[in-house]
Each structure stands twice: as C-alpha cells, then as structure tokens.
Amino acid sequence: MIKFLLKGIIRDRSRSLFPVITVVLGVSLTVLGYSYFNGVMTSWMQTSAKFEAGHMKIMSRAYAENADQTPNDLAFIGVENLLADFKKDFPELLVAPRIRFGGLFDIPDELGETKAQGPIIGLAVDLFSEESPEKDMLNLENAVVRGRMPQKYGEILISDEFARRLNVLPGQTSTLIGSTMYGNMAVVNFTVVGTLRFGVLAMDRGTIIADLADIQEALDMKDAAGEILVFFNDFVYREEAADRITETFNEKYSDKDDEFSPVMVTFYDQGGMADFMGMVSTFQGVLIFSFIAVMSIVLWNAGLMGTLRRYGEIGVRLAVGEAKGHLYRSMILESLMIGVIGTILGTVLGLGFAYFLQSKGINLGNMMQSSNMVINEIIRAKVTPVSYVIGFVPGLLATLLGTSISGLGIYKRQTSQLMKELEV
Amino acid sequence: MEMSNSFLITTKDLVRTFPMGRTKIFALDGVSLNFKAGEFAGLVGPSGSGKTTFLNIVGSLDSPTEGSAVVMGKKIETLSHKQAAWLRNKNIGFIFQTFNLLPVYTVYENVEFTLLLLKMSANERRKKVMQALEWVKLADRAKSKPSQLSGGESQRVAVARAVVKEPPIILADEPTANLDAENSYNILDTMVTLNRELGTTFIFATHDQKVIKYLRRKITLFDGKVAKDEQVEPEKGKGEEQ
Ligand SMILES: Nc1ncnc2c1ncn2[C@@H]1O[C@H](COP(=O)(O)OP(=O)(O)OP(=O)(O)O)[C@@H](O)[C@H]1O
Numbered sequence: 001m002i003k004f005l006l007k008g009i010i011r012d013r014s015r016s017l018f019p020v021i022t023v024v025l026g027v028s029l030t031v032l033g034y035s036y037f038n039g040v041m042t043s044w045m046q047t048s049a050k051f052e053a054g055h056m057k058i059m060s061r062a063y064a065e066n067a068d069q070t071p072n073d074l075a076f077i078g079v080e081n082l083l084a085d086f087k088k089d090f091p092e093l094l095v096a097p098r099i100r101f102g103g104l105f106d107i108p109d110e111l112g113e114t115k116a117q118g119p120i121i122g123l124a125v126d127l128f129s130e131e132s133p134e135k136d137m138l139n140l141e142n143a144v145v146r147g148r149m150p151q152k153y154g155e156i157l158i159s160d161e162f163a164r165r166l167n168v169l170p171g172q173t174s175t176l177i178g179s180t181m182y183g184n185m186a187v188v189n190f191t192v193v194g195t196l197r198f199g200v201l202a203m204d205r206g207t208i209i210a211d212l213a214d215i216q217e218a219l220d221m222k223d224a225a226g227e228i229l230v231f232f233n234d235f236v237y238r239e240e241a242a243d244r245i246t247e248t249f250n251e252k253y254s255d256k257d258d259e260f261s262p263v264m265v266t267f268y269d270q271g272g273m274a275d276f277m278g279m280v281s282t283f284q285g286v287l288i289f290s291f292i293a294v295m296s297i298v299l300w301n302a303g304l305m306g307t308l309r310r311y312g313e314i315g316v317r318l319a320v321g322e323a324k325g326h327l328y329r330s331m332i333l334e335s336l337m338i339g340v341i342g343t344i345l346g347t348v349l350g351l352g353f354a355y356f357l358q359s360k361g362i363n364l365g366n367m368m369q370s371s372n373m374v375i376n377e378i379i380r381a382k383v384t385p386v387s388y389v390i391g392f393v394p395g396l397l398a399t400l401l402g403t404s405i406s407g408l409g410i411y412k413r414q415t416s417q418l419m420k421e422l423e424v
Numbered sequence: 425m426e427m428s429n430s431f432l433i434t435t436k437d438l439v440r441t442f443p444m445g446r447t448k449i450f451a452l453d454g455v456s457l458n459f460k461a462g463e464f465a466g467l468v469g470p471s472g473s474g475k476t477t478f479l480n481i482v483g484s485l486d487s488p489t490e491g492s493a494v495v496m497g498k499k500i501e502t503l504s505h506k507q508a509a510w511l512r513n514k515n516i517g518f519i520f521q522t523f524n525l526l527p528v529y530t531v532y533e534n535v536e537f538t539l540l541l542l543k544m545s546a547n548e549r550r551k552k553v554m555q556a557l558e559w560v561k562l563a564d565r566a567k568s569k570p571s572q573l574s575g576g577e578s579q580r581v582a583v584a585r586a587v588v589k590e591p592p593i594i595l596a597d598e599p600t601a602n603l604d605a606e607n608s609y610n611i612l613d614t615m616v617t618l619n620r621e622l623g624t625t626f627i628f629a630t631h632d633q634k635v636i637k638y639l640r641r642k643i644t645l646f647d648g649k650v651a652k653d654e655q656v657e658p659e660k661g662k663g664e665e666q
C-alpha cells in the first residue's frame with residue numbers, strides 16, 4: 001500500500017507539488033528563523049557577557065542593589081586580597097575587575113581652552129598585566145581603527161564615532177571630568193592613542209577604554225572595583241556550573257549583614273537577562289506555532305481540493321471495498337509522506353540559508369540605532385543540532401492536521417451514490 | 425428459507441424509496457429475485473425503472489428501505505459500513521459505464537490495487553494480476569497508462585480489475601454504454617468466457633440490445649417492479665470459442 005501511495009505522489013504532481021512547496025516553504029522558514037534566533041541569542045549572550053555581565057559577576061552587596069546605576073561610591077574595596085583568595089578557590093576561572101564610570105570628555109586646544117566636549121561612558125579594564133584576559137576578550141587590537149593600543153599608563157582609547165564627532169586625533173591630549181568614589185570632582189588628563197570600533201552600537205556611541213589602575217588612581221578608588229567579571233576559561237556559559245560556583249562563592253565570601261561584602265551573581269540573575277531570554281524563546285515558540293497554523297490551513301485547503309479532484313478515485317476505492325477508515329488513514333499516510341519529503345527538502349533549504357547567514361550575517365545596526373542592548377550590529381545565524389530537526393515539528397504536524405480535517409470529507413461520501421457519480 | 429442457501433443472492437419484497445418533495449419515489453417497489461451461482465443475467469427496462477438501484481443494494485452500496493436482501497449469506501440491511509466494504513471487497517466486482525481507471529497508475533497497478541486490501545504476498549498478487557490481464561488479453565499493455573488506451577481497452581482493464589479477485593459476483597451497470605459495437609462484443613465475449621470458466625455470476629443493468637443478446641436470463645423491471653423474469657436462449661456468446 002505504501003508503495004502504491006508513493007507512486008501516486010510521485011507521478012501526480014498536482015497531488016504533491018503544491019503541498020510539498022507549502023511544507024518546504026514553511027519548514028525552511030522555520031529552520032532559518034530558528035537558527036537565526038539562535039544566532040541572535042548567542043551573539044547577544046557573548047557580547048553581553050564580554051562587555052557587561054560576565055558569566056558571573058562579583059560586586060559589593062550595596063553596588064549590586066543598584067547595579068544599573070553603576071554606583072561607584074559603593075564599589076567593592078579589597079580587590080587584591082579577594083582575587084588572591086578567589087584564584088586559589090577557583091583556579092580555572094578567569095577574572096576581570098572593571099570600573100564603569102561616567103563623565104565629561106573635554107578636548108582642549110593649544111591654549112588649554114575647550115575645543116570640544118561630550119559626555120562619555122567609560123570602561124576601565126586591566127590593560128597591562130600579563131594575566132589579564134581583557135585585551136583578548138574585548139578583542140581590542142582588532143577593534144582599533146586609528147592609532148594604536150595603549151602601551152603605558154595615561155593612554156586611552158576612545159570610540160571612533162565619538163572621536164570623529166569631537167574631531168579628536170590619536171595623539172591628542174584630553175581631559176576627563178568625573179567624580180571620585182567619595183563624591184569629589186576629578187579632573188585627569190589622558191592621551192588618546194587610538195580609536196575603536198567594536199561593531200556594537202551601545203559601545204561605539206561614546207565610550208572610552210582606560211586602564212584600570214589609571215582610573216582607580218583618578219577616581220580615588222585604590223584597590224576598588226565596581227565589578228569583577230568572572231568567566232569560564234573557554235568562554236562558554238554553563239548555567240548549572242555558574243549556579244554552583246555562585247553558591248559556593250557567596251557561602252564563603254558574602255555576608256548578608258555587611259553591605260560592602262562581595263556577592264556573586266550569574267549571567268541570568270542580572271537585570272533583564274532572563275526576561276530577554278524568555279522573550280526570545282516565546283518568540284521562537286510563536287514563530288513555529290504560526291507556521292504550523294498557516295501551513296495547516298493551506299494544506300487543509302490543498303487537501304480539500306485534492307479530495308475534489310480525486311473524487312473518482314475515492315469513489316472507485318470505496319466501491320471495490322476499501323473501508324472509509326482505511327481510505328482516510330491512507331490519505332493521512334500519503335500526506336505524511338508528502339510531509340516527510342517536504343520537511344527534508346525544507347530543512348536542507350533552510351539549513352542552506354542558515355549556513356549562509358552563519359558565515360555572512362545581517363547588519364541590523366540600523367534597526368538598533370537607539371537600542372542600548374549590548375549586541376553586535378552584524379548578527380549571524382547559528383546552526384545547532386536542533387536546527388536539523390526543528391522543521392519536523394511544523395512539517396509533520398501541519399500536514400497531519402491539514403489532512404485530518406480535509407480528509408473527513410471521505411466520511412460524507414455515500415456509497416449509495418457511487419454508481420451514479422462514477423457514471424459521469 | 426432453507427432454499428435460500430443455494431442462492432448467492434436472495435431479495436424479498438425489496439423496497440427502496442427516495443424522498444421527492446412531500447411525496448416519495450418508489451425506485452424499487454417489492455422486488456423479490458433470486459440468483460444462483462453461475463448466472464448470466466440482466467436487468468432491463470426503461471430509464472428510471474430501478475435497475476441501478478437494485479444493483480446498488482445487491483452490491484451493498486445502498487440499503488433497502490424495506491424488505492431484505494441476502495448476499496453471500498449476509499443480510500445487506502444489517503451490515504455496518506465496514507462489513508459492507510468487506511463484503512464488496514471479498515465477493516463483488518463492479519464494472520461501471522465509465523471505466524474509472526486511476527489515471528496516475530499503470531494498467532497493471534490499476535488491476536493490482538484491489539488486491540492490496542487483501543493480505544496477499546507480492547508474488548501471488550503478481551500472478552493474479554497477470555492472469556486477469558491474460559483473460560482480457562491485455563497482458564502486453566501492463567505498463568501502459570490509462571490515457572494510452574482506447575475505450576474498449578480501458579473497459580477491459582476495468583473487467584480485469586473486477587475479476588482479479590475472482591469474486592463470485594460481478595455487477596455491471598451499462599458496461600457497454602461508452603463502447604462501439606466491436607468493443608462491446610469483445611467485452612461481452614470475455615465476460616461469457618469468465619462466466620463459463622470461473623463460474624462467476626454476472627448481473628447486468630442495461631438497455632443495450634447487444635448486451636441483451638448475450639443474456640441467459642432477462643429480468644424486466646418496470647416502475648420498480650419485476651414485470652417479467654424469463655430464461656432465454658442467448659443469441660450470442662454461446663458456443664464461441666476464443
Ligand atoms: N439518490 C436518489 N435520489 C432521488 N431519487 C433517486 C435516487 N436514485 C434513484 N432515484 C430515482 O429512482 C428511480 C430509479 O432510478 P434508477 O437509477 O434505479 O433507474 P435506472 O433503471 O437505473 O435508470 P437508467 O436506465 O436511466 O439508468 C428513478 O426515478 C430515479 O429518479
């Protein structure tokens with residue numbers, strides 16, 4: 001019977017072509033959509049982790065409370081001791097103490113008068129120590145567009161876009177006007193030695209990258225850091241491990257009654273991360289569901305047209321003694337074959353596009369102009385093992401659904417009319 | 425009652441009405457007929473006299489309004505859809521006025537597909553299909569598509585499809601209506617041969633004089649009633665050897 005049905009599908013294009021095309025389209029879009037969302041997620045996770053959240057993050061309890069305001073007056077003091085202990089407890093993890101700071105960036109002319117000025121967001125990272133992972137992690141060397149990397153204290157990098165706006169050239173002296181940890185005004189001179197472009201809008205608008213020690217000095221934050229980012233050494237986030245480490249850390253180092261004691265949080269525990277992840281998974285669910293719905297309706301109609309067109313065949317089959325239930329099941333079997341063929345083709349096609357977008361990516365920079373999300377402008381798809389099988393959900397479900405409904409027409413056929421119907 | 429055991433088909437006071445506005449049409453109005461194995465019988469009569477309706481009921485495609493029909497020991501009026509399908513599948517072959525071959529399948533597959541419903545090995549199927557195609561002299565066209573056949577050849581495929589299971593009963597509603605004289609005689613000769621060699625009971629519904637010439641029993645229906653039921657000497661198909 002299966003062979004009989006397969007022959008019918010292959011030879012009768014009007015029986016198979018339209019449904020197969022529908023399934024191929026739906027499935028390939030599902031596979032592509034799924035893979036692209038994967039890419040969005042992965043890209044966002046990696047970028048967020050590197051620039052903002054770490055895989056885990058240590059802050060003072062007080063700082064953690066208002067982490068989104070980067071309250072440096074509440075920064076954790078005693079970084080050196082903490083990290084010495086930490087490295088003994090967790091030698092396999094990478095650590096990156098950082099200070100985020102805000103301020104006014106001022107470019108003086110030869111006479112010391114203000115030539116240009118603008119607000120900046122600063123990120124102080126350890127640029128010079130041997131063991132610091134920052135240069136690699138932030139991919140700084142590649143991000144330098146003009147000028148060079150800082151080589152000694154007092155040298156900073158600023159975002160290229162900001163530099164062009166303020167007309168700053170590498171080599172120029174600039175002044176940072178900020179506030180110290182204790183609320184006093186801080187005015188420090190730096191030399192801009194290079195300009196940066198990360199390809200991450202939120203970072204490219206008006207950012208300066210300075211050395212941690214410089215900023216600790218400038219902002220009166222000796223041995224202090226707002227945030228200590230912690231990473232798995234292969235840069236892959238593992239939620240369970242992160243939870244376990246966080247628990248161990250907090251048990252040992254954190255003191256609920258001391259708001260200046262350190263506390264560790266995981267990537268997901270930080271503001272908005274879990275929400276965003278949830279949103280994206282919901283979106284993926286909605287995407288797949290809507291493909292199932294649309295495809296089912298289209299296939300249902302195709303099925304209805306099929307039962308009309310194959311009125312004679314169905315009649316003959318009933319007449320020669322095929323039971324309606326058997327006929328109905330064979331229709332469903334037939335559509336499942338179409339579903340499988342379409343799903344395989346659609347998956348191949350969708351994966352093709354997904355692999356293409358995995359190597360090429362799409363620049364979503366324009367869409368994210370005003371977004372503060374730390375995510376790459378160019379987002380690539382990411383093909384995972386699930387990409388290979390995800391298409392079978394809408395592919396098979398929709399064919400099954402569509403045919404189960406349209407096939408019910410078979411039960412309405414009255415055998416008593418067959419002779420007359422078959423006579424035309 | 426005991427007598428009915430020797431009949432393949434027994435109908436008693438068969439009534440089939442169809443609603444028609446406020447009244448109803450009596451398509452069959454008390455038809456009692458018996459058929460033995462190996463008959464070559466025909467229902468004749470004017471249009472609307474109930475021929476097709478009778479074949480429908482005997483073929484378990486329809487149920488009587490009143491009266492009873494027993495086919496191969498099964499009471500038609502009590503059969504479920506599934507039991508009726510099974511009865512058709514096992515015991516009854518249909519030949520229609522139009523050939524109703526499945527266009528995407530070859531001649532061979534058109535004949536084979538009724539066997540797919542039975543549990544049968546591929547080998548056995550192959551033997552039976554080729555045998556049936558031999559009977560209708562189309563073995564050499566097994567691989568053709570219906571669109572490549574003439575009307576006569578198509579109807580011979582339909583005959584092969586009906587006889588491949590070697591059912592005890594074949595019902596044929598106007599089987600020659602779409603055929604020219606030569607092809608009609610051709611088909612009828614084939615049927616006579618099958619009737620003789622396999623003992624298959626043939627029941628026709630027809631207006632066609634060509635068919636009537638072959639009948640050994642002629643049942644005339646008029647207004648849903650049996651007007652005449654006579655054994656006749658067939659003018660044709662008697663002693664013709666292939
Ligand atoms: N499904 C139906 N609904 C209503 N009336 C019907 C139906 N089937 C048959 N009839 C009526 O029953 C009567 C007998 O019809 P039937 O088809 O059995 O005639 P017939 O002898 O086969 O005629 P023909 O030689 O034209 O094929 C006719 O009057 C017909 O109109």
Ligand SMILES: [Mg+2]
Nearest residue numbers: 475476477629
């Ligand atoms: Mg008729």
